[in-house]
Amino acid sequence: MPKGEYLRYVALGDSQTEGLGDGDDAVGLRGFADRLAEHLAAVNPGLRYANLAVRGRVAGQVRTEQLGPALALCPDLATVVTGVNDLLRPRFDAAEVAGHLEEIFAALTAAGSHVVTLTFPDVGKIVPLARPIRSRVFDLNTRIRAAAARHGVAVAETGLQAVATDPRLWSADRLHASPLGHERIAAAVAQAIHLPGSDDAWTLPLPPQRVPTGRQAAGAELRWAAAFLGPWLGRRLRGQSSGDGRTAKRPQLLPLSATPDSAADTGPREPS
Secondary structure: OOOOOOOEEEEEEOHHHHOOOOEEOOOEEOHHHHHHHHHHHHHOOOOEEEEOOOOOOOHHHHHHHHHHHHHHOOOOEEEEEOOHHHHOOOOOOHHHHHHHHHHHHHHHHHOOOEEEEEOOOOHHHOOHHHHHHHHHHHHHHHHHHHHHHHHOOEEEOHHHOHHHHOHHHEOOOOOOEOHHHHHHHHHHHHHHOOOOOOOOHHHOOOOOOOOOOHHHHHHHHHHHHHHHHHHHHHHHHOOOOOOOOOOOOEEEEEEOOOOHHHOOOOOOOOOO
């Protein structure tokens, strides 16, 4: 397929792909996948786009719940971003998570889809309290690259760029990208697939900002723990997930301007 000629884009993943941190449930979520779809539609006005991601999903759930519907939509482009929720679990197994990703890569590429994924930034530089799990991130990134190489999957190397850990690219919970962060991720994926008009500007650092004092930084950590870490731990102890009872926000292939409730032609077509 010539560079950039994508007409059927399907996004698989968790909250980052759903768009948390970029909008809200009241006004609607945007996120990097929506932003990437906008870039794609600028090149290909006939683009149709589906987003199967659901917040809270781990890699195994993305494989079992989203891969089948994605294949049924016959995408010519698919993004697959999952693994962060696994990283945060006590019994994290990098090989198991990478195995789920590889199964997704294998199935989609075998069906003729161009697949793109990304690597994850150093979580210890975003959330100091998470420094003990930095090695998990590095291990998973290595496995993602290897699995991607085996199946011809493009990799947006967001995990290698220093700007990816700039606090301004992250929302207040430090788990989801901010609107600016989602914009940078979309640009990174666009460059990874060589979309016309894309470049490496997403890697550029932001203007310098004032560095907080030690006391200010410590206070910020305490406020973050009370506002976000405590509730997250509470859900884990109760066996709950932020995605309980939720379904994909855009389960059908639609023109970018259409909403899920306004589709006239939503069924899958034969791959071109």
